[in-house]
Amino acid sequence: MPLPWHRDLWHHWWTLYEPRQMPHALLISGLPGIGKRTLARGLARWLLCQAPTAEGACGQCHSCHMVEAGFHPDWHWLIPESEGKAIRIDQVRALNEVAQQSAQQGGFKVMLVAPAEAMNAYAANALLKTLEEPPQDTLFLLVSDQPSDVLPTIRSRCQQWRLGVPTGAEPVQWLARHLGNEDEARLWLKRTGGRPLTAWKWSQSGTSSHLQQLFEALEAVAFGAEPTEQATRLTDIGLLELLNHVQDWLADALRMAVAGPMSVRDDERRPLYQQWLTLAGPRQLLMLEQQCRQWRQQLVRNPNAQLLTEQILLAFSQVLRGTDAHA
Ligand SMILES: [Zn+2]
Structure with missing residues (x-):
């Protein structure tokens, strides 16, 4: 079953599939937490199905x-060994x-590459060689949160689907069905800038308290608190999560600068x-x-988590307070 806000893409895929006009490589990009991987997995499953219909795989x-069962010999994954790590050339x-x-x-072979920006230059160039002479009946499905960090020559070999944040009632209804509560669904969607899968994840984890801790630390730093001291309050938060939040918030602030407060x-x-x-x-x-x-x-x-967290808060302090982070 596709995510409800992907139905149009799903139908579009069928219009490509039936006359066998699918691309050799598809790059699905957009913000984290809007369902790119779910979409990619759905397309892969559809392509491998022996009796697909306009609705998707037969099941x-x-x-x-x-x-x-979690194993199909023609479905291959290219992913980092752990989250945040690079995809290596030997994997490619x-x-x-x-x-x-x-x-x-x-039938078909499906190669799912996620996140595509995790390939370093060597790995990306190795993949490029295959994309330049694509094997028959093979689909490369690349998924990326940061398509600008994917090698441009790889991007140009792919059909690109840029997914926006879903709007309207569908994401609210979807999340409300999972949470059993529409008000809560709206609240979490608000906190995540409308990204339903992130909203679901955050609602199920300690993210709420992490967000609060980070919010308070950054606020304190803006008011002149000592960054290294504030960093000690954030030891529970993984670096990747911390950077995700900080980057999200900076993007929000920049959007607010351009489009006004209501854009947040x-x-x-x-x-x-x-x-x-x-x-x-x-x-x-x-x-x-x-x-x-x-x-x-x-x-x-x-990297050392404590040191990098300090570095991040020092950089904020430097920018917001005009202090020298290296003093
Ligand atoms: Zn099937």
């Missing part, structure tokens, strides 16, 4: 059963080899963004946002 055939080489072989079930769905955070914009201005916030991308890249090298 009854041998292929569908193998997919459900192994995938390239499989891509050249014919499908074991006699979470009214609780508007005062913080306003404060950032007053103290630092959009240009400086944009620099911080770019710095976040660099910190994110450092995660592959297992």
